[in-house]
Amino acid sequence: MNRLKDKVIIVTGGNGLIGQHIVQRLLEESATCYCVDIAEPTQKLPYFIQADITDPSSVDKLVETVLERHQRIDGWVNNAYPRTKDWGVPFEDIPLGSWKTNVDMQLNMLFYCSQKVLEVMKNAQCGSLVNVASIYGVVGNDFTVYENTGGMTSPAAYSAIKGGVINFTRYLASYYGKYNVRVNTVSPGGVFDYQNETFVKQFESRVPLRRMAKPQEIAPGVAFLLSDDASYISGHNLMIDGGWTAI
Numbered sequence: 001m002n003r004l005k006d007k008v009i010i011v012t013g014g015n016g017l018i019g020q021h022i023v024q025r026l027l028e029e030s031a032t033c034y035c036v037d038i039a040e041p042t043q044k045l046p047y048f049i050q051a052d053i054t055d056p057s058s059v060d061k062l063v064e065t066v067l068e069r070h071q072r073i074d075g076w077v078n079n080a081y082p083r084t085k086d087w088g089v090p091f092e093d094i095p096l097g098s099w100k101t102n103v104d105m106q107l108n109m110l111f112y113c114s115q116k117v118l119e120v121m122k123n124a125q126c127g128s129l130v131n132v133a134s135i136y137g138v139v140g141n142d143f144t145v146y147e148n149t150g151g152m153t154s155p156a157a158y159s160a161i162k163g164g165v166i167n168f169t170r171y172l173a174s175y176y177g178k179y180n181v182r183v184n185t186v187s188p189g190g191v192f193d194y195q196n197e198t199f200v201k202q203f204e205s206r207v208p209l210r211r212m213a214k215p216q217e218i219a220p221g222v223a224f225l226l227s228d229d230a231s232y233i234s235g236h237n238l239m240i241d242g243g244w245t246a247i
């Protein structure tokens, strides 16, 4: 499929569980797709830039490098998932400093990356930004899925951050619409990653499709939103959740 031919697209967190499949899919659709990650990739990729998206100067350098090489950025996927070591401790035990750091790394830096690239797209009068959020940015948690899992839980800041990302996306879609720049969110449900068996069983019984997502099932939605097939779609939040939020 050549749907993304001639498009220069950046995927942050491109080495991760979901990101590596987004990168793969965009390459298959003929994009010039840059995998951007804080860590070295484990596989050989045509375009890779090591960058820390929590560091504004690293983001500036990333954008400059891609512009120097291609004079354009057509698409950007905010997918990276930086978090503190204590991410996922029970709500009562979250230190304020940890909460603040996670909001800073995940939400505030998404603002910075978006501001940076949307100005490039505005000048070009075209572009598509996709933010990766979550079901937990849309609905509250069903904590029964974590029962008897030896302490698994859903991080509290996650709901605040992802809910923020989804509505921030709407702000950006509205603000940049007149420049022919589209901004959308993709919200995945739980992705299978060999988690605790009890958790997987309990999670799956709650999903209408009765299973967790495969990591490669998020990428097609992202590719669609980046493509011209989505030319009249902006401000949308695409749920890829097996029906979790439908009930």
Ligand SMILES: NC(=O)c1ccc[n+]([C@@H]2O[C@H](COP(=O)([O-])OP(=O)(O)OC[C@H]3O[C@@H](n4cnc5c(N)ncnc54)[C@H](O)[C@@H]3O)[C@@H](O)[C@H]2O)c1
Pocket: 012, 013, 014, 015, 016, 017, 018, 019, 036, 037, 038, 039, 051, 052, 053, 054, 078, 079, 080, 081, 082, 083, 132, 133, 134, 135, 187, 188, 189, 190, 191, 192
């Ligand atoms: N896995 C799920 O079940 C799930 C469900 C819903 C939403 N999501 C969302 O999908 C996105 C990807 O999640 P994932 O499960 O693939 O996570 P992951 O941890 O597997 O991958 C995240 C990637 O981000 C990179 N990264 C971390 N800090 C970085 C930094 N400072 N700069 C650049 N790169 C950095 C990591 O090296 C890693 O490759 C996240 O936004 C996450 O919230 C995941």
